[in-house]
Amino acid sequence: MIERKIVHILSHNVVMTKLSSGKNSIAFGKGLGFQKKPGMVVDEAEVKQEFLLQTSEVLEHYEHILHSVDFKIIGVVEEVIAFAQGHLEGRFSETIHSALVDHINLAIERTKRGIIISNPFTFEIQHLYANEYRVADRSVAFLNEHLDVELPQDEIAFLAMHFHSARQRKKVGKGLGEVKLIAKVLENGKKLGFRFDESLPTVLFISHLKGLLDRVQAERTLSNPLLVQIKDEYEDTFEKALIFAEWIATGLNKTVPLDEVGFLTMHLERLVERQDSLL
Structure with missing residues (x-):
């Protein structure tokens, strides 16, 4: 059984402890730090959540x-x-x-x-x-x-x-880099005539962009068996999707495969269709 001695009392409900294993932890529990002092042992049954600070x-x-x-x-x-x-x-x-x-x-x-x-x-x-x-x-x-x-x-x-x-x-900066790239893609997309706002169609399109970025970064992109038909049927949107893909490729420094451009084309088409249905 691991013993926990209080090192710092951070609030009535939060304490920093030293474990008998040698590690430190942040322990949470209702009243865990109330009327306690450093050096006192924490009752394990009172700990509801615990985070270990494992590295020096x-x-x-x-x-x-x-x-x-x-x-x-x-x-x-x-x-x-x-x-x-x-x-x-x-x-x-x-x-x-x-x-x-x-x-x-x-x-x-x-x-x-x-x-x-x-x-x-x-x-x-x-x-x-x-x-x-x-x-x-x-x-x-x-x-x-x-x-x-x-x-x-x-x-x-x-x-x-x-x-x-x-x-x-x-790191927060890495996640924010992804957010910045999506924001840039949306802003540039407006110049191509697409409307991005607070509506559900925009939210769904953002969700697709997030998935696309994740797949490209992980190099686990999808195969698109309908690519040829999509290029023929939605030629204008496909050309615009290629521009979107170029922005993404530049931001990630990775290639966006044509199969993914085909999916992006369909999502752009659906974006416009959904927005038109709301008018």
Whole structure:
């Protein structure tokens, strides 16, 4: 049986512990830190969620956070992480702890100084990562309530990206690069006469773009047995789809196969059809 000794009390519900195995963890449980002191042993039955800080690099980053950020902020952010982990599939990367605390701490400082940083990709993030965005929306409300701040709405999208990156085990910047590319493709697509807005057809098209980017990056693209017919029947749209594919290829530095261009053609056709049916 692994013993857990409290190292830091971050809130009534969150403590940092040292395990008898030698690892450190962030442990969550209702009242877990209430009236406790460092050095006390945590009852395993009271631990509802736990994140291990397994690498020395992650632990070093977190120790830096502990010495530079108010424990109240750390505790509330850790509760947000526990909430998000409980509502999203996939185990979070341990790097989210220091990264999100640092982000929220800076966001609070900016808000108090009246500095608002907008997120130009909120629309894309909201539709690309809908589950993460919903959880982030509730998380920002929780942060505002418990830290007595008024974080701007754009912070929802920033948090959603942190949650997505933690689930995908990749850096926030990498995930944001994908969002930027999709945003660029949509913006350029408008110049070709396509209409991208808040409607369901646009959301469905964004979903296809996301899948296409994932397949191209993983080099697991699909075969299209109807490619010849698609090229003949939708010649004009196919030519435009080739331009879309060129933008994507440039952004990813990878080739988009003609089979995928055929699928993209059909999705562009459906986009227009669905939008026309809504008029």
